[in-house]
Amino acid sequence: MDFALTGEQEALRDTAAKYLADDRATDDGQAWAEVTDLGWLDVELGTVELALLAERMGWARSPSPWWATVGLAGPALRAAGRPVAAPATLAWAWTNGPGTLAEAVAAARAPASAPGVGCAVAADGTLTGRAIRVPHALDVVDLVVVATGPDGIELRLVDASAAVATPAGAGGQALDPSRQVSTVELTGVPSTLLVAADAAADVLALTRRRTLALLAAEAVGVAARALSWASGYAATRTQFGAAIGANQAVAHPLAECYGQVETARSLAYRAAWAVDAEPGRVADRAVLTAGVAAREAAMTACEVAIQTYGGSGFTWEQPLHHWYRRAWWLATFDGTVAGTRAELAGLLLDD
Amino acid sequence: MRRMDLRDSAEEAEFRAGLRAWLAGAVPVTADPDGAPPQGRWGDIEAVRSFTRALHAAGYAGLTWPAEHGGRGLSPAHQAIYLEETARAEAAEHIGVIGLGMVGPTIIACGSPEQRAWYLPRILTGDVIFCQGFSEPEAGSDLSAVRTAARRDGDELVVTGRKVWSSYAHLADHCLLLARTDPDQRRHRGLTCLLVDLRSAGVTVRPIRQMTGEAEFAEIEFDEVRVPLDAVVGALDDGWRVAMTTLAHERGTFGFTLTARLDVAFRRLVATAKARGRDTDPVVRDQIAARYVELEGLRWTNRRGLAALARTGVPGPETSVIKLRWSQAHQRLTTLAVQLLGDDAEPDGWDRYWRHQMLRSRANTIEGGTSEVLRNLVAERVLGLPRSY
Numbered sequence: 001m002d003f004a005l006t007g008e009q010e011a012l013r014d015t016a017a018k019y020l021a022d023d024r025a026t027d028d029g030q031a032w033a034e035v036t037d038l039g040w041l042d043v044e045l046g047t048v049e050l051a052l053l054a055e056r057m058g059w060a061r062s063p064s065p066w067w068a069t070v071g072l073a074g075p076a077l078r079a080a081g082r083p084v085a086a087p088a089t090l091a092w093a094w095t096n097g098p099g100t101l102a103e104a105v106a107a108a109r110a111p112a113s114a115p116g117v118g119c120a121v122a123a124d125g126t127l128t129g130r131a132i133r134v135p136h137a138l139d140v141v142d143l144v145v146v147a148t149g150p151d152g153i154e155l156r157l158v159d160a161s162a163a164v165a166t167p168a169g170a171g172g173q174a175l176d177p178s179r180q181v182s183t184v185e186l187t188g189v190p191s192t193l194l195v196a197a198d199a200a201a202d203v204l205a206l207t208r209r210r211t212l213a214l215l216a217a218e219a220v221g222v223a224a225r226a227l228s229w230a231s232g233y234a235a236t237r238t239q240f241g242a243a244i245g246a247n248q249a250v251a252h253p254l255a256e257c258y259g260q261v262e263t264a265r266s267l268a269y270r271a272a273w274a275v276d277a278e279p280g281r282v283a284d285r286a287v288l289t290a291g292v293a294a295r296e297a298a299m300t301a302c303e304v305a306i307q308t309y310g311g312s313g314f315t316w317e318q319p320l321h322h323w324y325r326r327a328w329w330l331a332t333f334d335g336t337v338a339g340t341r342a343e344l345a346g347l348l349l350d351d
Numbered sequence: 352m353r354r355m356d357l358r359d360s361a362e363e364a365e366f367r368a369g370l371r372a373w374l375a376g377a378v379p380v381t382a383d384p385d386g387a388p389p390q391g392r393w394g395d396i397e398a399v400r401s402f403t404r405a406l407h408a409a410g411y412a413g414l415t416w417p418a419e420h421g422g423r424g425l426s427p428a429h430q431a432i433y434l435e436e437t438a439r440a441e442a443a444e445h446i447g448v449i450g451l452g453m454v455g456p457t458i459i460a461c462g463s464p465e466q467r468a469w470y471l472p473r474i475l476t477g478d479v480i481f482c483q484g485f486s487e488p489e490a491g492s493d494l495s496a497v498r499t500a501a502r503r504d505g506d507e508l509v510v511t512g513r514k515v516w517s518s519y520a521h522l523a524d525h526c527l528l529l530a531r532t533d534p535d536q537r538r539h540r541g542l543t544c545l546l547v548d549l550r551s552a553g554v555t556v557r558p559i560r561q562m563t564g565e566a567e568f569a570e571i572e573f574d575e576v577r578v579p580l581d582a583v584v585g586a587l588d589d590g591w592r593v594a595m596t597t598l599a600h601e602r603g604t605f606g607f608t609l610t611a612r613l614d615v616a617f618r619r620l621v622a623t624a625k626a627r628g629r630d631t632d633p634v635v636r637d638q639i640a641a642r643y644v645e646l647e648g649l650r651w652t653n654r655r656g657l658a659a660l661a662r663t664g665v666p667g668p669e670t671s672v673i674k675l676r677w678s679q680a681h682q683r684l685t686t687l688a689v690q691l692l693g694d695d696a697e698p699d700g701w702d703r704y705w706r707h708q709m710l711r712s713r714a715n716t717i718e719g720g721t722s723e724v725l726r727n728l729v730a731e732r733v734l735g736l737p738r739s740y
Contacts, residue, residue, distance in 0.1 A: 348639065
């Protein structure tokens with residue numbers, strides 16, 4: 001038993017922290033080239049290493065489609081022996097098919113009982129369907145599609161420029177404008193088979209575990225950033241002649257928050273480790289557990305931080321709301337936190 | 352190169368398997384006919400004594416003590432495995448938990464050769480049972496306010512004062528006492544740690560009846576109790592440093608003890624939910640999952656802390672929240688369990704068990720550092736906020 005990061009893992013995390021603190025990291029065109037140069041798409045990176053990067057991306061609230069590329073699209077591309085190089089994402093939620101990733105996995109596992117997802121593969125290999133809530137659909141080159149073929153659910157690759165993507169809400173109306181989701185229309189779009197029906201369920205299950213582990217780590221980064229700001233502010237903002245953090249009514253919620261963030265961090269690292277080392281039920285339980293703890297930590301930390309800042313915490317100018325939006329995005333991705341608890345309860349109580 | 356690996360090493364796995372096999376034969380079945388556990392951890396004291404002797408004979412007492420002092424010289428990771436496995440087997444604890452976990456290590460670190468030779472073997476076998484005499488009516492969270500006086504008289508100290516909240520004092524025959532030897536000094540200075548035989552003339556131990564009805568704590572009164580000078584641990588007037596050594600040992604793997612108990616409680620919660628047919632209620636399921644997330648957060652944070660301890664000799668800052676969060680998690684768990692009992696089933700041993708646990712858990716956010724003090728510590732020492740008191 002050794003629950004500590006290696007020197008290489010610490011170096012990777014520290015490099016990421018340094019790079020993401022730079023403005024270059026938010027410049028779209030430049031940023032992807034640097035993500036590639038930094039080796040963040042390398043096949044050698046395990047889920048623990050990816051989680052450490054995701055945590056730093058949460059801290060920086062990075063707009064990069066990196067997580068979707070390695071998390072949502074990566075497992076299918078790798079299973080097909082294709083490089084993971086260009087920005088990529090996954091379309092799995094259809095207007096008349098599965099909504100969550102869990103439902104997509106279930107549909108792939110039991111094709112007989114599932115009516116098929118709302119995207120059909122035609123005899124000539126073209127795809128037609130309407131996917132909802134596709135993350136980064138406007139930012140990617142490759143689109144991996146969960147579609148119904150003759151033998152069940154398969155995973156196919158399409159050129160994202162052949163799809164019509166319409167952002168759901170724009171600008172200030174979007175929950176998190178730095179992580180846009182879109183509705184994607186595919187009308188007779190040519191596609192290439194990545195994963196056939198007999199293997200799609202396992203690849204989708206890995207996709208889901210990997211993605212949930214990365215997003216839990218990202219949520220820890222969001223929470224840690226909010227807590228760091230709030231602690232710094234409470235230590236320096238003076239009212240009635242003393243720092244406001246000298247009041248236990250201000251300090252104690254921050255201490256509670258620290259406990260929430262650190263236990264969530266333990267669970268996120270453990271989940272990332274389990275995705276590679278204990279694939280199957282152990283990993284499923286671990287990613288759901290981390291998903292609950294980390295997303296709740298992100299929400300609470302942002303809310304406590306906004307309260308600690310007082311009136312200025314409510315202003316647009318103060319950046320906290322950007323992290324709060326990301327926390328909300330995470331808390332409602334692939335179902336709600338309560339939904340995650342319900343699924344976890346199934347694993348704990350029903351077998 | 353070391354790699355993150357959350358599984359037991361081959362050597363740890365062997366230790367765990369050996370212990371598990373031993374426990375399977377050594378742990379007596381103590382549950383009620385309806386499967387409910389016995390009340391309290393010390394229900395049958397003779398059974399605890401005999402289990403303690405068996406633990407010692409099998410080499411499971413003093414795992415982390417150095418071999419030269421009768422221990423096994425094993426790592427905190429082995430201690431963690433021991434705590435997990437004994438909890439899983441629902442085994443009793445060693446009767447001398449305070450001696451084994453706190454007083455013994457303090458004597459090893461600060462005691463005289465004579466103290467080591469006499470006390471250490473007896474702590475391991477359970478023949479000497481220690482309690483800790485630190486808290487007083489006017490010195491609770493603020494330990495440096497102790498007033499119990501130890502006045503020098505020739506080659507003796509004469510102790511007068513009152514200690515409270517001393518766990519297991521009703522079972523103990525010895526006490527590690529923190530007393531003021533220099534009345535002219537204030538706060539942390541002028542204090543001394545002493546090893547006191549509770550059977551000495553002038554000692555009165557009065558159990559404190561708790562809201563559960565039982566008495567796990569006691570008040571100890573010292574009325575002109577004569578203690579030989581060679582009972583001083585470390586140097587006269589250097590007791591604060593010695594007491595901090597004791598408390599540091601409490602924090603080493605104590606998180607594993609707490610979490611192991613919570614793990615047992617969680618499994619009992621699930622059993623109760625199923626037995627009472629409440630495990631299909633979506634609200635109950637949501638709550639059970641929430642309790643599981645809390646349990647797992649503690650389990651893996653302990654292990655992170657252990658990795659830091661192995662590398663640096665001190666547990667990481669994240670372990671400072673274990674007791675705080677454990678106490679809240681345990682209170683929520685017992686509250687949920689009592690709600691699950693409902694009023695539509697014939698009451699059995701589980702009703703008694705959970706009502707007792709629910710009442711007992713109210714102390715969790717008070718004993719061993721109140722939640723308020725723990726939040727102050729995190730705020731100041733980890734988050735860097737100004738002192739608030």
